[in-house]
Amino acid sequence: MSASTDEVAERGRTHEAPPPRRRQFTKRTSLTILAYLTPAFIFVIIFTYYPLVVGGQMAFRKWSLYDLTSTPFIGLENFTTLIANPLFSKVMLNSLVWVVASLVVQFLIGFMLALGLRKKFRFRGVYQAMIFYPWAVSGFLIGILFRWMFNSEFGVFNDMLMRTGVSAKPIPWLANPDLALVAVIVANVWYGVAFFAIMILAALQSVPHELHEAAAIDGAGRWRTLTRVTIPTIRTTLVLTVLLRVIWIFNFPDIIYGMTGGGPGNQTQIATTWMIQFTQQGDYGLASALGFIVMGVLVVFTGVYLTLLTRERKP
Amino acid sequence: MRKKLLTTVAAVSALALSLTGCSGSGGGGDDKSDGGDVTITMVESLTNPARTELLKGMLSEFETENPGIKVQLISPPTEQADQKIQQMLQSGSGVDVLEVRDLTVGPFSNNTWLYDMSGDLKSWEGLDKLTDQAKTVAVGEDGKSYYVPYGFYGLSLFYRTDMVKEAGFDGAPKSWDDLITQAAKIQDPTKNKYGYAFRGGKNSAGQVLSILQAYNADNLDVTNAYKVTSGKTIFSTPESQTAIDRYIDLFKTGSPESSVSWGYSEMVQAFTNGSTAFLLQDPEVIAVVNDSTLTADQWGVAPNPVGPTGKAAWPMATAGWGVAEASKHKPEAVKLVQWLSGDISTKFAKENSLVPILKSAGEDEFFKTGPWAAYVEMTSQPETWISVTEPRDVAWWTEWMQKSETDLQQVLLGKMSTADMLKSWDTFWTEKWNG
Numbered sequence: 076m077s078a079s080t081d082e083v084a085e086r087g088r089t090h091e092a093p094p095p096r097r098r099q100f101t102k103r104t105s106l107t108i109l110a111y112l113t114p115a116f117i118f119v120i121i122f123t124y125y126p127l128v129v130g131g132q133m134a135f136r137k138w139s140l141y142d143l144t145s146t147p148f149i150g151l152e153n154f155t156t157l158i159a160n161p162l163f164s165k166v167m168l169n170s171l172v173w174v175v176a177s178l179v180v181q182f183l184i185g186f187m188l189a190l191g192l193r194k195k196f197r198f199r200g201v202y203q204a205m206i207f208y209p210w211a212v213s214g215f216l217i218g219i220l221f222r223w224m225f226n227s228e229f230g231v232f233n234d235m236l237m238r239t240g241v242s243a244k245p246i247p248w249l250a251n252p253d254l255a256l257v258a259v260i261v262a263n264v265w266y267g268v269a270f271f272a273i274m275i276l277a278a279l280q281s282v283p284h285e286l287h288e289a290a291a292i293d294g295a296g297r298w299r300t301l302t303r304v305t306i307p308t309i310r311t312t313l314v315l316t317v318l319l320r321v322i323w324i325f326n327f328p329d330i331i332y333g334m335t336g337g338g339p340g341n342q343t344q345i346a347t348t349w350m351i352q353f354t355q356q357g358d359y360g361l362a363s364a365l366g367f368i369v370m371g372v373l374v375v376f377t378g379v380y381l382t383l384l385t386r387e388r389k390p
Numbered sequence: 391m392r393k394k395l396l397t398t399v400a401a402v403s404a405l406a407l408s409l410t411g412c413s414g415s416g417g418g419g420d421d422k423s424d425g426g427d428v429t430i431t432m433v434e435s436l437t438n439p440a441r442t443e444l445l446k447g448m449l450s451e452f453e454t455e456n457p458g459i460k461v462q463l464i465s466p467p468t469e470q471a472d473q474k475i476q477q478m479l480q481s482g483s484g485v486d487v488l489e490v491r492d493l494t495v496g497p498f499s500n501n502t503w504l505y506d507m508s509g510d511l512k513s514w515e516g517l518d519k520l521t522d523q524a525k526t527v528a529v530g531e532d533g534k535s536y537y538v539p540y541g542f543y544g545l546s547l548f549y550r551t552d553m554v555k556e557a558g559f560d561g562a563p564k565s566w567d568d569l570i571t572q573a574a575k576i577q578d579p580t581k582n583k584y585g586y587a588f589r590g591g592k593n594s595a596g597q598v599l600s601i602l603q604a605y606n607a608d609n610l611d612v613t614n615a616y617k618v619t620s621g622k623t624i625f626s627t628p629e630s631q632t633a634i635d636r637y638i639d640l641f642k643t644g645s646p647e648s649s650v651s652w653g654y655s656e657m658v659q660a661f662t663n664g665s666t667a668f669l670l671q672d673p674e675v676i677a678v679v680n681d682s683t684l685t686a687d688q689w690g691v692a693p694n695p696v697g698p699t700g701k702a703a704w705p706m707a708t709a710g711w712g713v714a715e716a717s718k719h720k721p722e723a724v725k726l727v728q729w730l731s732g733d734i735s736t737k738f739a740k741e742n743s744l745v746p747i748l749k750s751a752g753e754d755e756f757f758k759t760g761p762w763a764a765y766v767e768m769t770s771q772p773e774t775w776i777s778v779t780e781p782r783d784v785a786w787w788t789e790w791m792q793k794s795e796t797d798l799q800q801v802l803l804g805k806m807s808t809a810d811m812l813k814s815w816d817t818f819w820t821e822k823w824n825g
Contacts (some may be wrong), residue, residue, distance in 0.1 A: 139787035140476070141497045226656065226663055227648030228582060244579065250590070250650035252803055336592055339650050340799040356789045357497060 118268060122173040140357030153364035162341060162349070172256065173331075174324045177263040182317065184264065185271020190301075193273070193279045203276075210269035218333015221262035224250050225334070249335055252342040259331050259343050266330065278312035279305065314384055321380075322373055325360040346372075429460040430719050430726065433469040433478065435489040436709060444741050452729050459722050461487075479503035482716040490537035492527075498712075499536050505713040507535040510724045516668025516732050523777060524747035524802035527708055530729075535777040537712035538731040541744025543672040544706040545600055546694040548679065553583070553667040562692035564714050566601055569668060569695050570636060576667045584642030587666040590802055591653035595794040597670050598637065599624075599780070603705070604697030605633035607776060615705055615778035616819060624628040625816040633697070634808045641802055650802045668696075672707070674743040676761045691761040693768045693777060704768055704775040706745070707782065745769075786822050793818060 118180055136146045188206055224231045225248040236242040248258045290300045328347035337344035346369050353362035442465045449461045466474040472494055478485040495658040498504050511517055527539045549562045557576045563569035573585025589597045603615055606629045611617040612771050616624050661669040662682035696702040713723040739746035740756055745765055758766055800806035
């Protein structure tokens, strides 16, 4: 998939596209096209936009599950309540650390794994399956598994650290305010590495062998080939996978919810786990307002990220 | 011709899809099935596979005794069950009998989703067979009956008889002071041995309130155990300050450091795997411990620890069966609720480790012996273990549980003082009550 994206992008850069020819549809053809499109439109309206509008308007109402007989319009009060909450800035900071730390480590490990898996070797398929496996597991389940693995008294991590003499006493991973965020990020890295490995491997396999041969003839070493040939060729895939992962990690409360529930003392609380707390309280107004804020942050990020990268690419 | 055919197919699919999207109401167990039988739908909330099997068996007994009524049981996964039930109630169809919890009765009844069974229960002979506690829940203070409880959950002290003996004590701790002393003596982290399975994680307020109520037992408002008789919150008294400081002592001297984040599963696991000696938990843990590697002579259940005046409160959580306001088969649904709340409820309580709702269960050998003896002791001495009600049906209960969990963790991590925590809790409840 990424290969074709690259090729299309490449063609777009090197060839002048012919001017588009305006095609006239007959009324009958237009109706046919419309009839084909209608199911998709209806589907998207019912299952995407209707819930979005219904959910979205809750952000401007007092919408408590406890009393649905009165849901008055309260303007921006839910937003101001959220922003005035002392926890707001901490949650946003935690979200930033959660996204950046998870993303950087996932990307680096995923990239290295993809490079390692690019060349054929015995049992490559088995290795690939083992690396991709975490991607198939539910995030909440991963959270619960890691919660037990990081358990201070009966967890496998502490057991290994103590048996190997690295630590003399059990480390309270999830009870220590400084270590809890590290623990949830480790779990997220384990989960997310697979995505980068899959996507980057697919992109790497589409890099023409001739390019590497040409680089070798020109005397380029491994590092130079990687940075000057391989990475520029798969750039589009890298840009898109990073963008997708930022959005997904930001919107991914499963692991934290399963491992710490946002604790101890809100040390691992991120925007989406906080949103879950509001829904559990039955306050869908606040939850929806927070959803809007999250969406706003991501829209701004996507805009800035793509603008910067596009500007960088222009000659 | 081919084009015309394709256009027609596309148009028909569009129409079908839009109709599918518009439908969705109706359905559920509100129809008469073949042969004129009435089929009612029942939804459970605190689902687990063993309990679902038990319920299915009970329902087939009901169907045999009541020809003409069929019951379809829906068992959503526990985590999503209350939300599923809420959606079903909101849509106004698909449910006749449902599991109502003390936590959900408030929102469900406020939104007029529950049928008031008070008229039906007046003539029901089973009402007088209920214990006083069960009757108080079945018929609320306002005279309304939104659900009949099937059992109660109340805290009691699980303890390791062997570890207590090894540490040189005669028996289980009777008071909170005893518990703190014994836990500290037993604690030896180098041997992976700990005194008390402290709850610092999810839903930690239950255990905190247990010690606060024991220390305030003489002045407690029994109708609302979050208040004292002066009308102020329980968090405002000097006794509570002493109690919470003792509770933090218990954490520091007798509990694992990591228990700051322990929830239900970690606590129970720590007790059943033999690393902690004490656990304050609900009776459903009896079944879990019975299935563990601990042998019967290694553990026991003692009554709730008492406070300095020799008394303790015994708040109970509960759940039961109610009828949906939108049900089209209310007489049959009420009949099922009454049947489930009859003699069969003792079987349900036994197999689910619940405090039973029938007076007659007190005579049952099962509840008089072994781990259940502590519960009989507590019910038979109401002046020592005072039966109290907690405001679990308030709209802000979940918010409170989340706040109390976070604040307690801040205290345990040394980022907040106990005095500030109590003050913050006092303000929280006072403001909520004042609206």
